[in-house]
Amino acid sequence: MKVIYRGSLVLAIAGAVSLAGIGLQTLANAASPAPASADTPTTLRLTPSQYRQSISDVFDSSIKINGRFEPEQRDQGLLAVGARTENFTDSGFESYYHIARGIAAQVVDTRHRATLIGCTPKSAASRDDQCAASFFKRVVPALYRQALNEAEIARSVETAGKAADQLHDFYSGVRLALTEMLVSPKFLLRYRNMEAAADRPGQERINAYDKASQLSYFLWNSTPDAELMRAARDGELNTQKGLEQQVDRLMQSPRVADGVRGLFADMFSFSDFESVSKDPAFFPRYTLLIKEQAQEQTLRTVVDHVVNKHGDYRDIFTTPNTFLTMDLAALYGVPVVDRTENGQPQRWVTYKYEDGNVRSGILSQASFTTLWSPSARTSATSRGKALREHILCQRVPPPPGNVEFKFVDDTGNPEFKTTRARLEAHRSEAMCAGCHKLTDPMGLSLENFNSGGEYRSTENGVVIDASGELNGKPYQGPQGLAKAVHDDPAATSCVAQRAFAFATGYVPPKDDRWRQIEQTFSQSHYDVMALLRAIALSDLAYSRLGV
Amino acid sequence: MMTQRSPRETKMPRTLRLAAATAGAFLPIVFGASAASAETRGYVVSWFAVATNNPDTPVNCPQQAASTNKVDAYADGNQDRRRRDTALLDGKPVPAANYPDLVTKDPGMETVVGKYAYGFDLGGSETNKFIDPETHEKVDNQLWRAIGCVPTFQYTPPALPYSETAPWGAMIDTSPAYTIQVTGNDLSKDGPVTVTLDRTLRHLERDAAGGVRSGVTYVLDPSPRSHNVLTGEIKNGVLSIKPAFIYLVGNMPFYPQIDLQNAHMRIHSEQGGKLVGYWGGYADWHAWVYTFTARPGAGADNIGIYWALKKMADVDPDPKTGENRKISVTWRLEALPAFFATNADGKIVATASDEGLGGKILTTPATQKTASADGVKK
Numbered sequence: 045m046k047v048i049y050r051g052s053l054v055l056a057i058a059g060a061v062s063l064a065g066i067g068l069q070t071l072a073n074a075a076s077p078a079p080a081s082a083d084t085p086t087t088l089r090l091t092p093s094q095y096r097q098s099i100s101d102v103f104d105s106s107i108k109i110n111g112r113f114e115p116e117q118r119d120q121g122l123l124a125v126g127a128r129t130e131n132f133t134d135s136g137f138e139s140y141y142h143i144a145r146g147i148a149a150q151v152v153d154t155r156h157r158a159t160l161i162g163c164t165p166k167s168a169a170s171r172d173d174q175c176a177a178s179f180f181k182r183v184v185p186a187l188y189r190q191a192l193n194e195a196e197i198a199r200s201v202e203t204a205g206k207a208a209d210q211l212h213d214f215y216s217g218v219r220l221a222l223t224e225m226l227v228s229p230k231f232l233l234r235y236r237n238m239e240a241a242a243d244r245p246g247q248e249r250i251n252a253y254d255k256a257s258q259l260s261y262f263l264w265n266s267t268p269d270a271e272l273m274r275a276a277r278d279g280e281l282n283t284q285k286g287l288e289q290q291v292d293r294l295m296q297s298p299r300v301a302d303g304v305r306g307l308f309a310d311m312f313s314f315s316d317f318e319s320v321s322k323d324p325a326f327f328p329r330y331t332l333l334i335k336e337q338a339q340e341q342t343l344r345t346v347v348d349h350v351v352n353k354h355g356d357y358r359d360i361f362t363t364p365n366t367f368l369t370m371d372l373a374a375l376y377g378v379p380v381v382d383r384t385e386n387g388q389p390q391r392w393v394t395y396k397y398e399d400g401n402v403r404s405g406i407l408s409q410a411s412f413t414t415l416w417s418p419s420a421r422t423s424a425t426s427r428g429k430a431l432r433e434h435i436l437c438q439r440v441p442p443p444p445g446n447v448e449f450k451f452v453d454d455t456g457n458p459e460f461k462t463t464r465a466r467l468e469a470h471r472s473e474a475m476c477a478g479c480h481k482l483t484d485p486m487g488l489s490l491e492n493f494n495s496g497g498e499y500r501s502t503e504n505g506v507v508i509d510a511s512g513e514l515n516g517k518p519y520q521g522p523q524g525l526a527k528a529v530h531d532d533p534a535a536t537s538c539v540a541q542r543a544f545a546f547a548t549g550y551v552p553p554k555d556d557r558w559r560q561i562e563q564t565f566s567q568s569h570y571d572v573m574a575l576l577r578a579i580a581l582s583d584l585a586y587s588r589l590g591v
Numbered sequence: 592m593m594t595q596r597s598p599r600e601t602k603m604p605r606t607l608r609l610a611a612a613t614a615g616a617f618l619p620i621v622f623g624a625s626a627a628s629a630e631t632r633g634y635v636v637s638w639f640a641v642a643t644n645n646p647d648t649p650v651n652c653p654q655q656a657a658s659t660n661k662v663d664a665y666a667d668g669n670q671d672r673r674r675r676d677t678a679l680l681d682g683k684p685v686p687a688a689n690y691p692d693l694v695t696k697d698p699g700m701e702t703v704v705g706k707y708a709y710g711f712d713l714g715g716s717e718t719n720k721f722i723d724p725e726t727h728e729k730v731d732n733q734l735w736r737a738i739g740c741v742p743t744f745q746y747t748p749p750a751l752p753y754s755e756t757a758p759w760g761a762m763i764d765t766s767p768a769y770t771i772q773v774t775g776n777d778l779s780k781d782g783p784v785t786v787t788l789d790r791t792l793r794h795l796e797r798d799a800a801g802g803v804r805s806g807v808t809y810v811l812d813p814s815p816r817s818h819n820v821l822t823g824e825i826k827n828g829v830l831s832i833k834p835a836f837i838y839l840v841g842n843m844p845f846y847p848q849i850d851l852q853n854a855h856m857r858i859h860s861e862q863g864g865k866l867v868g869y870w871g872g873y874a875d876w877h878a879w880v881y882t883f884t885a886r887p888g889a890g891a892d893n894i895g896i897y898w899a900l901k902k903m904a905d906v907d908p909d910p911k912t913g914e915n916r917k918i919s920v921t922w923r924l925e926a927l928p929a930f931f932a933t934n935a936d937g938k939i940v941a942t943a944s945d946e947g948l949g950g951k952i953l954t955t956p957a958t959q960k961t962a963s964a965d966g967v968k969k
Contacts, residue, residue, distance in 0.1 A: 324799035329806070331799045371796060374806035379930035381937040383810050386767060386793045 085254075086236040086590070087229075088127040088549045091116060093306055095232075097266035099147055102186045103160055107150050111143035120551050121433060122310050122542060128549040137227070144226030151222060152215040165214040171205035172214055179218060180204075188230040189257045189267055191277060200225065234261060236549075238588050243282070250586040252276040256290075259580060262547035263294040265306035284581075291580040295573065301351050304572070305343045311542045313434055314339045316415060323420045327496030329375045330414065337372050338410035338497065344392065345406055350572040357539055357570040358530045362523075364397040364404040375410060375497055376403055402492060402499065405526040407431070410497030416487075417495035421455050424463050427490050428483030435529060437538035441479055448473065461504035464488050485513040489525040536570050537562070543572070544579050550589035557584040629774050632948075633941030634866050634926035635795060636769040637803035639845075640755035641734065642709040642869055642921040644724060645745040651705035652740035691884060691897035700895030702903065703739035708732040710921040711855035711871040715905050719919075726857075731919035732871070734879065737899035741892055748923055749955065758844040758886050763795040763803065766842035767812060769849075771866065771926050772941045773823070773830065779950040781825050786832055786856070788819040788839060792934060805863065805927035806943045813934045816840050823856070828951025830868070832856040837872070844886045850874060852917065860947035864928040867955055871921035873907065876900040879918070 090098065092113040099107055114136030117126035132140070151160050158164075161179050165172035180200040185192050200221045208217030225231060236258065237251040250258070256276040260268040268276070272290055280286025294300060309315075317339060322330040344367040349355040355363070369390040373380035380393050397404050406412060416426040432438040451460060451469040460466040467484050471477045489512030494500050502508060510521040514528040529535055540562055544552040552558045561578045568574030579585050649656035678685050678693035687694050708721035710730030719736070720729040738744050743754040768791045775784035791809035798804040817839045823832040832855065839849040851872035858868030880900055884893040904915035928943035947953065 322799070328798035328800045328802060329804055331797070331804075334799075370807050371804065373808055374796070374804055377806055377943070379808040379932065379939045379942070381808055381810060381932040381939070382793075383934060383937065384793070387765070 085238070086128060086549060087233040088124070088236075089114075089130040089132075089233055090231075091123055091127060091306075091310075093309070094261055094265055097264075097302060098187075101266050101269070102183065103147070103151055104156065106156070107147055109143055110146050111139050113143070114139060116315060118313070118315075120545060121313075121437060122545050123315060124310055124546045125549055125551065132232075140232060141223075141227050144223045147226060148219040148222040152219045157215060161215075161218065168214050169212045170214060171208035171217060173201050173205055175214070176201045176204045176218060176221075180221070183222070184225065185273060186267060186270075187225055188228070189234070189273075190230070190253050234258070241282075248588060249282065252279065252281045255281050255586055258547060258585070259290065259294065261303075261306075263291070263303040263576065263580060264297070264299045265302045266299070287581060291577060295577060295580075300573075300576075301347045303576070304347050304351055307543055307546045308343060308346050309339065310546060311434060311539070312342065312411065313415070313430070314411065320415060321419050322414065322496050326420055327494070327498070329371075329498065330410075330496040331371065334371055334375060334410065334497075335414075337369050338414060340392075341367055341369075341372055342406050342409050342411040345409070354571045354573055357536055357572050357575075361405045361407060361526045361530045361535070363406075364399065364401065366395050366397070366403075366409070367392045368395045369393070372410070377499060378403075400523060402522045404523065405530075407435075407490065407526055407529065408493060408522045413490060413493040414495065414497040420495060422463055422491060422493070422495050423452075424467060424487030424491060425452075425480060425483045426487065428485070428487030431486050431529065432482060435538060436532060436534040437541055438482075438534065440482055443479070444475055447476065455504075461506045462508060463491055463503065464509055486525060488512055489519065490522055492522060536565065539572065540565050540575055543575055544585065547579050548585050548589055552584065553589070555584075557582055629776055630778055631772050631774040631941040632778060632864075632944045633809075633929045633931040634771040634773070635791065635803065635807070635809060635929040636771065636924055637763075637795065637805075637865075637927045638751065638759065638925040639769065639922055640752055640759060640924075641738070641744060642732070642871075642923040643739070643744050643746045643748070643752045644708050644735065645739065646707075646747050647705075648745060651703045651745075652701050653704065654701045655740055655742075687894055689884070691880065691894050694894050694897070697898040697902075698895045700892065700899050701740040702899050703736045705739075708735040708739070708921070709869050709871075709923065710735070710919065711857070711869070713853050713855070713871065713873065713906075713919050715919055719903075719905055730871075730921075731905065732921045733903040733905045733918045734874075734876075734900070734920040737903040737918070738896055741896065754883070754886075762842055762845035764797070765794055766845070767791045767793060768795045768809065769817075769839055770809065770811065770929070770931060772931065773825075773948060774941075775825070778825070778944075778948055779946065781827065781949045784823045784825055784830065786821040786823040786830070788817070788821070788837060789931075790814075790817040790840060791931075803927055805865070806929065808930035808932060808939070810932050810934050810937075811940070821854075821856075825949040828859055828947060828949040828953050830856065830858040830866075830948050834872075837870070843882070846882050848878070850878065851920075858924075858926075858948075859953040860949075860951065861954060862952060864943070864945035864947065866924075866926040866948075869921050869923055871919070873905075873917040874920045875916060876904045876918040877916070879920070 095113070096109050099109060114130070114132065116123045117130055119126035119129065150156060161175070162182065163175040163178050165175045177197060180197045181192065184196055184200060188196070203224060204217035204221035206217070207220040208214045211217065234257050235251075235254050237254050238248045239251050241247045241249040253273070253276045256268040256272045260266060260272055271293070275281050275286055275290050281290060317335055320335060324330070345363065345365070346360055348365065348367070349360050349363055350357060368376070368378070368380045369392060370380060370382045371390060373395070378395070380395060382391055382393060384391050402408055412430070413427070416430040417423050429440045432440050451457070451466045454460070454466070457466070460469055467480065467488070471480045471484070489510050491503070491508045492499055492501065492510050500508065512519055512525055512528075514525070514532065517528060519525060519528050541552055544550075544558075544561070552561075561575070561582055561584070564578040565571075565575040645651055678687040678690040680690055680693060685693070706722050707724045708730065709723055709725070710721060710732035712729055713731040715731035717729075719731060719733055721732055721735070722728070723730045741754070744752045746752045770789045770791055772787040772789070773784050774787065775782055778784070790812040792812050793809060796804040796807045819835070819837050819839070821832045821835045821837075823830055834853050834855055837849060837851040837854040841848050851870065851874055854870060854872035856868065856870050858866045861867050880897050883896065900918060901914070904918040906915055906919070907917040908915050928945060929941075930939055930943050931941040932939050
């Protein structure tokens with residue numbers, strides 16, 4: 045992709061921080077659009093969660109990231125794919141700049157400087173190139189995810205030194221140089237540079253450092269650690285044995301849970317929670333905290349099932365095992381005992397529903413039922429569409445521009461008291477019927493969960509009919525839907541595609557290498573960890589994609 | 592919503608469900624082995640304040656209504672402000688608000704002359720009786736007579752008296768909650784029940800509208816200090832108790848304690864299973880005054896309130912001075928369904944239910960809204 049920074053603002057900011065002539069070359073260079081050619085590497089903009097995790101790993105988890113990130117684009121169902129085509133707008137770049145300033149200021153503040161700078165300057169009031177160099181030698185490769193580049197280090201040291209001279213403050217110099225690094229495309233973008241494969245004439249492979257980055261963001265959702273960078277530097281990642289060693293090391297680390305969380309948060313479209321709100325008059329239990337906890341519940345459920353237990357992926361739709369807080373339990377109408385002391389945050393408690401409970405499986409959790417509902421009513425269509433698109437990787441056409449919502453929105457119409465009745469009336473219009481056949485039968489089986497995620501047995505005094513149908517097979521209620529999705533081959537195929545796309549930014553080509561990955565997944569009884577390992581070890585993930 | 596059971600849950604009869612939930616060690620302590628089939632519903636107190644009743648100020652407080660200067664009318668009248676606000680401690684002047692009993696001059700704050708107040712017949716003097724606007728019975732509530740002309744108490748339910756909202760709001764975000772458990776063989780019918788009052792270990796949880804969240808599970812404080820077991824009855828959907836002593840530890844700035852002698856209770860269920868009703872009895876008037884005056888925002892009327900309560904106290908004469916030490920009070924409360932668990936083993940001992948006590952969902956009588964100028968329902 046072309047890296048596009050809108051020039052005027054970038055240059056203005058560069059000027060503002062350059063302090064009378066200190067060159068912020070990276071910013072200025074970045075302001076010029078990169079040339080587009082066949083050799084232009086694929087770039088993927090760091091997602092907010094990747095950015096946060098990277099900063100935490102390079103510096104410290106106590107570094108706060110304050111600010112709003114440039115909005116993300118979802119493509120082929122994933123932000124990870126949309127990241128390939130994202131640019132930087134003026135306002136977006138300004139946001140990154142302010143976030144960077146905040147981070148740099150914390151790194152050099154009196155609380156952190158001793159541990160994060162790692163050395164004490166001879167004088168805090170002037171430049172100390174030796175101390176600055178030791179800091180940048182550690183930080184530059186970690187942030188840029190590339191081999192140690194002496195010229196890069198020297199430039200950062202010089203930037204810090206000039207600023208320190210003018211401001212009479214060593215730490216201000218480091219702060220400004222670090223700010224510059226944090227708005228560099230080398231940090232904000234991940235690259236997939238292809239190069240000739242020395243051991244396979246005529247073939248190409250991904251650059252070893254970029255391979256390390258791809259692996260690390262795939263499995264840990266963060267920047268590569270020192271050992272992975274060493275393996276890249278020593279060429280080990282270019283050998284199957286070396287790659288296996290690193291993949292197994294990464295997967296045996298508890299941090300693989302971060303990668304799995306990143307994958308499923310993206311797959312389930314949790315970034316859309318930013319725009320979810322519920323009318324507190326109708327749904328007083330749906331608080332801002334519940335919004336966060338709903339996502340966390342599902343991610344904990346998934347991680348426990350696929351990482352800790354190596355369970356069959358399909359069972360996440362039916363599992364009775366989950367995690368709850370006091371507030372979520374109240375939303376779901378079940379007791380959860382939290383003996384945390386007064387004033388302390390609520391804690392997460394394991395919870396198991398009895399057999400056949402309608403709350404079993406992730407589809408009945410608030411992360412699904414509330415995300416795909418408007419603020420004051422349910423939408424069987426939205427829920428059904430989300431199931432098709434996010435869980436089964438099937439495309440549902442958008443509604444026509446002149447669609448008429450008069451029946452659907454009229455929740456007080458005494459003639460159509462239930463969502464089912466309103467949708468039946470809506471579908472009576474021929475132009476609507478086709479698509480709604482795809483979505484509504486699935487969505488209607490979740491009608492027992494209102495827009496706020498609470499259970500209900502009636503709507504406007506009428507008992508809810510939660511029957512549904514998938515692939516021509518009728519079923520009853522949320523449990524029936526969970527079983528139908530569990531048994532649908534599209535569900536496992538979908539998660540495999542999403543995992544590959546999360547790793548690479550590309551939907552997998554349907555070739556033999558992909559079929560091999562799918563077969564490995566199937567033979568593992570749909571163990572997601574086996575799937576991730578197969579993708580991480582496959583040549584396909586490191587080949588030129590999208591051609 | 593929370594309290595609507597899933598199909599799976601509703602297949603089990605309520606009594607069995609709750610018997611299962613309450614089969615721990617807790618119930619045998621309270622009821623003995625015969626309570627094995629009992630069900631227990633839990634509620635957390637979500638609002639608690641002096642029971643006010645002010646449908647028409649001129650009827651209750653005619654001086655205030657006639658005055659253009661309401662502060663003077665209820666607080667002072669003829670004295671100059673400097674003298675009123677001064678007290679002497681060991682010969683030195685100190686803020687009167689902090690030492691109200693050192694101010695020897697009664698500022699003569701106006702007190703309620705209207706006929707109607709919420710409460711219970713505690714057996715007090717006939718000359719002090721109010722008429723309860725709901726039950727139309729004669730009741731004792733000298734606290735209301737004393738403070739009912741203070742503007743920050745001049746509210747009628749369901750409006751919340753201003754004086755109590757800030758301290759209550761501060762308390763529920765920080766302090767353990769009060770709990771009510773109602774246990775009976777079949778709470779969907781009238782009959783004898785046991786009412787158990789306790790505290791939780793954690794503070795209440797708020798909902799999205801800033802109110803109290805229902806359906807939350809709280810762990811009960813195992814300390815016996817605030818553990819009260821009362822004998823009660825549900826009749827026509829209204830829960831009452833046999834007169835008893837109630838003691839609950841509290842926290843400032845709300846109440847440091849609820850200490851109620853000859854306690855009475857009248858509570859019914861409303862939509863969503865919420866309990867609404869009244870507690871009444873005799874409380875130490877000094878404790879009430881000091882609680883009130885210590886709250887942030889309490890001020891100019893403290894001395895008047897002190898003297899009004901001192902005069903209105905209606906029972907428990909001091910053997911030495913002959914002055915009454917307790918005053919009849921009534922608090923209005925609301926409570927929301929909640930689950931309760933024991934601290935020792937985490938067993939669920941009470942469940943949240945949106946069903947009405949005695950099988951009845953009632954509404955607060957419309958008396959307050961339609962009261963005429965003299966407080967009589969039309």
